[in-house]
Amino acid sequence: MSAPLLSFHRCCQRSALLLVARRRWSSSSAAPGSLLSRCLLFLAKRYYDVEMLLNWRAKVGRDRLQRKNLYYGYTRKFYGPEIASAYYILSLGGGFRFVGQSEWFRANSRGKFSWEFLNYKDSLVEEVDMSHTVINYTGLSNLERQQHLRTLKLQGCPEVDDWFLAGLHMFQDSLEELDISHCTQITAGGLAALRNLRGLKRLNVSYLPKISSPGLVIILLEEMLPHCQITAEGYDLSLRQAVEETS
Amino acid sequence: MCAWRRLHGSVQTLRGSVTRGSVASTSVTQRQPGWGGGLPSHQSLSTGGALRNDFFKDLEAQLAAMRQKAMDALPGSSWTPFEINPNLPPETADIVIVGGGVVGWSIAYWLKQKEKLSKGMRVLVVERDPTYSQASTVLSAGGIRQQFSLLENIHLSLASADFMRNINEHLSVVNEDPVDLQFNQSGYLFLASEEVAHIMEQNYNTQRMSGAKVSLLSQHQLKEKFPWINTEGVVLASYGLENEGWFDPWTLLNAFRRKAISLGVIQCFGEVTNFKYTTHVRMTADDEQMDVRRIKSVKVQMPNSMEYQPVECAIVVNAAGAFSGRLAETLGIGLGPKDSLAGIPVPVEPRKRYVYVVHCPDGPGLDTPFLIDYSGVYFRREGLGGNYICGISPEEAEEPDTSNLDVDHQFFEDKVWPKLANRVPAFEKLKVTSAWAGFYDYNTFDQNGIIGLHPLINNMYFATGFSGHGLQHSPAVGRAVAELILDGEFQTLDLKGFSFRRILAQEPMLERNIV
Numbered sequence: 001m002s003a004p005l006l007s008f009h010r011c012c013q014r015s016a017l018l019l020v021a022r023r024r025w026s027s028s029s030a031a032p033g034s035l036l037s038r039c040l041l042f043l044a045k046r047y048y049d050v051e052m053l054l055n056w057r058a059k060v061g062r063d064r065l066q067r068k069n070l071y072y073g074y075t076r077k078f079y080g081p082e083i084a085s086a087y088y089i090l091s092l093g094g095g096f097r098f099v100g101q102s103e104w105f106r107a108n109s110r111g112k113f114s115w116e117f118l119n120y121k122d123s124l125v126e127e128v129d130m131s132h133t134v135i136n137y138t139g140l141s142n143l144e145r146q147q148h149l150r151t152l153k154l155q156g157c158p159e160v161d162d163w164f165l166a167g168l169h170m171f172q173d174s175l176e177e178l179d180i181s182h183c184t185q186i187t188a189g190g191l192a193a194l195r196n197l198r199g200l201k202r203l204n205v206s207y208l209p210k211i212s213s214p215g216l217v218i219i220l221l222e223e224m225l226p227h228c229q230i231t232a233e234g235y236d237l238s239l240r241q242a243v244e245e246t247s
Numbered sequence: 248m249c250a251w252r253r254l255h256g257s258v259q260t261l262r263g264s265v266t267r268g269s270v271a272s273t274s275v276t277q278r279q280p281g282w283g284g285g286l287p288s289h290q291s292l293s294t295g296g297a298l299r300n301d302f303f304k305d306l307e308a309q310l311a312a313m314r315q316k317a318m319d320a321l322p323g324s325s326w327t328p329f330e331i332n333p334n335l336p337p338e339t340a341d342i343v344i345v346g347g348g349v350v351g352w353s354i355a356y357w358l359k360q361k362e363k364l365s366k367g368m369r370v371l372v373v374e375r376d377p378t379y380s381q382a383s384t385v386l387s388a389g390g391i392r393q394q395f396s397l398l399e400n401i402h403l404s405l406a407s408a409d410f411m412r413n414i415n416e417h418l419s420v421v422n423e424d425p426v427d428l429q430f431n432q433s434g435y436l437f438l439a440s441e442e443v444a445h446i447m448e449q450n451y452n453t454q455r456m457s458g459a460k461v462s463l464l465s466q467h468q469l470k471e472k473f474p475w476i477n478t479e480g481v482v483l484a485s486y487g488l489e490n491e492g493w494f495d496p497w498t499l500l501n502a503f504r505r506k507a508i509s510l511g512v513i514q515c516f517g518e519v520t521n522f523k524y525t526t527h528v529r530m531t532a533d534d535e536q537m538d539v540r541r542i543k544s545v546k547v548q549m550p551n552s553m554e555y556q557p558v559e560c561a562i563v564v565n566a567a568g569a570f571s572g573r574l575a576e577t578l579g580i581g582l583g584p585k586d587s588l589a590g591i592p593v594p595v596e597p598r599k600r601y602v603y604v605v606h607c608p609d610g611p612g613l614d615t616p617f618l619i620d621y622s623g624v625y626f627r628r629e630g631l632g633g634n635y636i637c638g639i640s641p642e643e644a645e646e647p648d649t650s651n652l653d654v655d656h657q658f659f660e661d662k663v664w665p666k667l668a669n670r671v672p673a674f675e676k677l678k679v680t681s682a683w684a685g686f687y688d689y690n691t692f693d694q695n696g697i698i699g700l701h702p703l704i705n706n707m708y709f710a711t712g713f714s715g716h717g718l719q720h721s722p723a724v725g726r727a728v729a730e731l732i733l734d735g736e737f738q739t740l741d742l743k744g745f746s747f748r749r750i751l752a753q754e755p756m757l758e759r760n761i762v
Contacts, residue, residue, distance in 0.1 A: 041422045048365075054421050062416060137412060163412045166432040169460065169488040188613075188631065189492070193432035195614035196488060198472075216631050220613035 065159065068092060069139030079118075081145045085125055086117045088142040094130035098123040099148055124148040131155040131179075140167045149174055155204075156182040162190025169196040181206040181234075188217050192224075200228045207234035335556045336515035336547050340371040342732070343545050343560040345519045345574060347374025348384040349496060350710050350717050351566035352503035353725025356418070359510035361729050366511055371558065373547055375518045381652060383568050384500050384718060386685025388602060388636055390493040390617050390627065391719035392435040393459035394485055396450045396759040397695065401457045402740050403720040408490035410722035411499075418506040426502040428494040433628070434487035436473075436616040438670070443621060444483040446759050451485055460489040475611045476618075477672055486616065493617060493627060496718050503725075519567075521546040522578055523557065524704075537588060540578060541705040562732060564708045569597030569686035571711035578704060588703055591751055595697070595712040598689035599647045602638045603659050607677040610635060624666040626674075634680065639663050647684075654682040687715045693755035696720065698727060699746035708732060709747070 043050040068091075075084040086105065089096050090113040095106035098120055104127075107113040125146050136159035143149070149171050154160050160183045168175070175197050180186060187210045194200070203225065211217050214235035221230055319326040342358060344351045355372050362368055379385050391411075393404045410417060415425045439447040447463075454461045464484040469476060472486075508514060524540040531537050544559040567574050572595040576582065581592025615628040615635075626637035639662055641647065647655060659679060668675045690697065690712035697712040710728045713720060723740060730738045737743065749756055 044421050051421055058419075162430060162432055166489045166492075187427075187429070189429060189431035189433075192492075192613050195433070213631060217613075220631060223612045224614045 065134055065136065066138065068134055069136050069142075071138070071141050080121065082124060083118065083121060085143050085146055088139070089125075089128060089130060090117070092130065092133045092135060092139070094128065094133050094135075096125050096129070097127040099126040104129070127151040127153075129153040130157065133157060134159050135164075136160070137164045137167055140164060144170050146171070147174055151175075151177040153177075153179040154183060155179050158184060161185035162187055162193065165190040166193040168193070172196045173199060175200060177202040179204040181208070181231075184209055186210060188212065191217060191221060194221070195224055197225070200225055202229050202231070204231040206232055211235075332549070332554060334516065334549060335554070336371055336373065336517065336558050337369065337513060338556065339369070339559045340513070341368040341560065342370045342562045342564065343519075343558055344370065344372045344564040344566055345545070346566035346568055346571070346711075347372050347379075347504075347514070348382050348566065348568050348717070349500045349503065349721040350568070350713075350724060351564070352500060352507055353721045354564055354566060354710060354728045355512045355725075356503050356507040356510070357725040357729035358732065359507060359512055360417075361733050370507075370512045371515055371560075372507070372512060373515050373517055373519055373545075375516070375550070377516045377550070379500075381686065383686050383688060385497050386602070386652075386683055387496050387715075387718045388493065388627065388638075389496045389718065390435070390491075392487060392491045392617070393454055393457075394435055394437055394450065394461060394487060394491075396446075396453060397744075397756065398453065398457060399740070399742055399744050400695070400716070400720070400758065401454055401459055403723045403742075405458060405490065406723035406726070406740060407720055411494070412490075414502065418502045420505055420509045423505065426498065428498050428502075430494040431492045431628075432489075433493070433614065434489075434491045434616045435485075436487075436618045437485040438469075438476075438481045438618070438620050439483045439485070440480050440621045441482045447483050447485055450759065460487065462486050462488055473611070473614075473616075475671055475673055477670055481621075491617075499718070499721070503721075515547060517547040517549050517556075519545050519574065520548045520555070520577070522563075524578065535587065537703065538579075538583075539703055539705060542578075542707060562706045562708065564710060564728065564732075566710045568688040568711060568717065569595070571595045571688065571709065575701075575709075578707070580701065580703060588751060593697070593701075593709070593712075594692040594750060595688055595690055597649045597686040598714075599649050599652065599684050600638060600640065600687055600715075601647075601654055601658055601682060601684050602636055603654075603663065603679055604629065604634060604636055604681040605674070605677045606632075606634050606680050607674055608633050609673045609676065611671070611673070618670070620666065620670050622666045622670075624663055624670065626667060626671075635674075635677075637663055637667055639666065649686065652684045652686075654684050656682065688712055688717060689714045692750055693757050695756055695758065696724065696745050697747060697750070698724065698742050699731065701747050702751065 040050060040054060044054050072084045072088050075087050079087075086096060090105065090107050091111075093107050093111060095104045097104050098117075100123070101120075105113065105117050106129075126148055127150060128143070128146075129151075131153050132155065135154070135157055152168075152171070152175060160180060162185070165180070165186065168178075176199055178194075178197065178200060181204045186205075186208050191205065191211075194203070203221070205211075205218070205221070208214075214232065215237045218230060218232045218235075222228075318324055344355055351372055351374070355370050358368070358370050376382065391404060391408060393401050393408070395401050395404065411428060411430065414428060418426050437447065451461055451463050462485075464472065464486055466478050466481055466483075469481060469484045470478050504514070522542050523544045523546070524542045527539045527541070529537045529539050542560065542563050544557045545563060546555055546557050548555045565571050565574055572581075572593045575593040579589065581590065583589025610633055611628070613628075613631075617625065617627040619625040622639075624637065624639045626635050628634075629636045641658070641662070647658075656679070659682070664674075664677075688711050694714040695712070696714075696716070697709050700706075700708055708728060708731065710724055711717075713724075717724075727737055727740055727742050730736070744756055
């Protein structure tokens with residue numbers, strides 16, 4: 001007796017489902033964002049104005065990034081390339097160390113830094129730590145002509161990509177240590193660009209998510225840079241899959 | 248027997264409990280207590296239940312059909328009582344781009360990017376083959392280099408590399424995946440023998456002055472950097488440090504296509520077979536008659552069908568690649584008397600080139616550049632598994648037949664392998680795993696691109712004849728043609744040297760290559 005009623009109930013639920021608008025998931029595998037971003041995307045598919053607003057917002061973000069990475073031409077002209085590079089590093093929130101000194105010049109958490117580095121006009125920059133900054137390819141032009149740069153730390157920089165690594169060829173004679181771990185945009189094609197850094201002694205390529213076969217890439221890197229010590233953590237290099245196939 | 252049925256029943260209930268959304272199975276499980284008493288059976292013996300199942304399925308379908316009819320009846324739907332082939336292009340368009348390869352789509356994207364009024368003009372891209380089976384774009388080796396001798400070529404490559412570096416700034420679409428070109432930053436390596444070393448040095452100076460990052464290596468430095476090369480006979484080598492490498496051409500084509508379509512470009516699959524044009528007769532300074540044509544409409548033939556659609560247009564862009572010469576012939580270029588302007592054909596014809604994929608386990612590693620030897624043979628790494636792509640340009644006298652894309656494997660054994668194994672001894676032990684052939688849009692005059700208007704046709708722009716460099720120059724060429732059409736002259740790069748004038752005046756602009 002209850003069975004027909006229950007079936008009828010199910011039928012009504014189904015027809016209700018038909019009349020409700022279907023949600024269309026995006027093709028990307030990223031998890032859907034907040035309610036606001038999902039609403040905006042829903043509207044952007046239907047209204048040109050919303051699409052234009054989203055494009056404009058993305059463009060504003062990109063322009064802000066570019067403004068931070070501008071070429072410090074004036075500083076270079078009046079104070080020289082080393083001071084210009086130092087100023088650029090500090091304004092982005094990084095740190096550096098001059099040749100022959102042991103103290104680091106850094107900006108504090110609020111972005112303030114001391115102007116003492118202006119006193120060392122002829123000092124050359126030896127170590128640069130730009131971890132977790134927004135340095136990108138255009139910003140790298142501010143570091144050119146640093147012929148004594150030995151260490152470059154770029155851990156967790158979101159804008160460091162393959163083209164940035166190709167641009168590192170300007171340090172090919174002097175660079176000895178490079179840390180590009182946690183940089184989300186680097187792929188194996190960019191690691192091939194490290195072929196120019198023949199003087200490299202220590203390389204850290206841990207936790208790079210876009211490398212498809214990390215074990216193979218690490219072996220090829222070791223072959224390409226024979227005098228370099230490569231640190232690569234955060235990858236699952238176990239042979240479990242191969243064992244399953246053979247058994 | 249009963250146990251078997253009980254097992255079936257338990258499987259059914261299990262399945263029913265797993266697929267909660269499916270009404271059919273739940274209704275079966277719901278009905279079970281009311282039916283066979285305590286006996287779970289998966290087969291209902293009465294037809295009453297089955298009818299009820301069909302009724303619900305029909306109801307679903309009928310409700311969907313009713314909803315569709317209601318939506319069609321409302322204004323704003325595209326229902327018409329006439330049956331129209333939806334694949335036909337529109338009857339009018341402002342600009343028709345013939346050829347849906349990477350150059351054609353690049354021009355379409357830049358036209359829409361530069362237009363001042365959104366949706367201000369209708370751009371139509373007509374492509375003959377939806378599968379792109381013979382298109383030069385997808386069959387290309389996909390390399391980009393700045394090591395040319397002509398300034399225009401160097402600047403085109405630099406601009407295209409800049410474009411690809413910021414490709415997501417240009418070609419990203421809201422809510423779609425970002426573009427990943429899979430660019431390998433491995434650089435090109437040219438090897439020069441003693442006879443051509445001076446040409447390489449001159450080219451190096453030109454490239455450095457234009458801003459390309461290239462370095463020269465002596466024989467000793469070459470051996471140090473790449474110990475797997477046999478440096479016998481090599482006097483000088485030119486190595487690209489930046490902005491050089493190879494990428495996936497299909498990704499670039501689809502990125503252009505996706506962004507252009509999101510900006511409003513219309514895509515049509517069909518073949519341009521004929522033009523309707525008007526002719527003005529002009530007298531030249533030598534009192535010669537010149538027929539200047541103006542295209543009024545383009546006839547687009549649907550694939551595998553007798554249907555066609557004449558598209559009225561203002562401007563036609565010829566980006567048909569290897570088949571642009573044939574397209575120009577339908578307009579009468581090249582069919583006039585021999586000593587007049589109309590007698591000079593567009594010198595673009597298809598030339599077949601073979602590409603062989605080889606596997607060599609002991610080959611060079613991750614730092615393998617795109618190596619081009621002075622004997623003409625080239626190879627590059629493909630992937631990480633010890634595979635390489637190689638080939639050679641055949642001699643002028645031995646050009647293969649271009650009626651099909653069949654591969655000649657004997658060509659590899661006779662021409663490619665000996666030179667390859669001579670240059671890289673590890674390649675003496677290799678295995679050819681695959682091969683394909685593709686067409687170059689070969690400019691028989693001087694092997695460089697033709698960009699601009701033809702003097703005899705008022706509104707047809709050419710962007711063809713790149714002879715193997717079309718893919719690497721496509722972003723910059725697209726921008727240049729869009730500037731030519733919309734602004735009337737080149738704005739960012741001056742490519743006046745690539746116009747038709749040099750062909751009509753018979754002044755070739757040759758690349759001083761070492762190959």
